[in-house]
Amino acid sequence: xxxxxxxxxxxxxxxxxxxxxxxxxxxxxxxxxxxxxxxxxxxxxxxxxxxxxxxxxxxxxxxxxxxxxxxxxxxxxxxxxxxxxxxxxxxxxxxxxxxxxxxxxxxxxxxxxxxxxxxxxxxxxxxxxxxxxxxxxxxxxxxxxxxxxxxxxxxxx
Numbered sequence: 001x002x003x004x005x006x007x008x009x010x011x012x013x014x015x016x017x018x019x020x021x022x023x024x025x026x027x028x029x030x031x032x033x034x035x036x037x038x039x040x041x042x043x044x045x046x047x048x049x050x051x052x053x054x055x056x057x058x059x060x061x062x063x064x065x066x067x068x069x070x071x072x073x074x075x076x077x078x079x080x081x082x083x084x085x086x087x088x089x090x091x092x093x094x095x096x097x098x099x100x101x102x103x104x105x106x107x108x109x110x111x112x113x114x115x116x117x118x119x120x121x122x123x124x125x126x127x128x129x130x131x132x133x134x135x136x137x138x139x140x141x142x143x144x145x146x147x148x149x150x151x152x153x154x155x156x157x
Contacts (some may be wrong), residue, residue, distance in 0.1 A: 003008065053083055056080065079138035097137075100130040101133060106128070
């Protein structure tokens with residue numbers, strides 16, 4: 001269906017008349033579009049301040065697990081860890097990012113089976129769980145590292 005120029009202008013006019021919804025759920029018309037975003041009513045940063053970690057779903061990737069032997073299958077790969085989000089935690093200084101200020105090692109259990117065996121073993125990896133967040137200037141970029149599979153869940157090797 002082809003739209004003529006008048007229809008396009010009307011559609012653009014409709015798009016321009018965006019209805020703003022503030023955090024309290026009140027509707028504002030396009031005539032009130034001159035909104036002072038520094039007003040506390042519209043301070044979205046305070047609603048997403050960098051304070052607490054958020055739960056996130058992760059999937060264990062076989063490439064991240066350091067195994068001495070190949071030919072294995074890992075089941076129950078999904079797990080939840082808490083993370084401080086640089087995109088979801090608001091910091092007052094634009095040069096700072098929301099990062100973990102405290103972490104706690106968490107033991108993740110998964111099932112491990114070699115292709116040439118019917119025996120299923122429980123294996124574990126230790127991963128950092130963010131427990132507190134804070135605003136900080138980035139020190140180094142976090143890189144993926146290999147996690148060693150453990151036979152038990154103690155914090156010593």
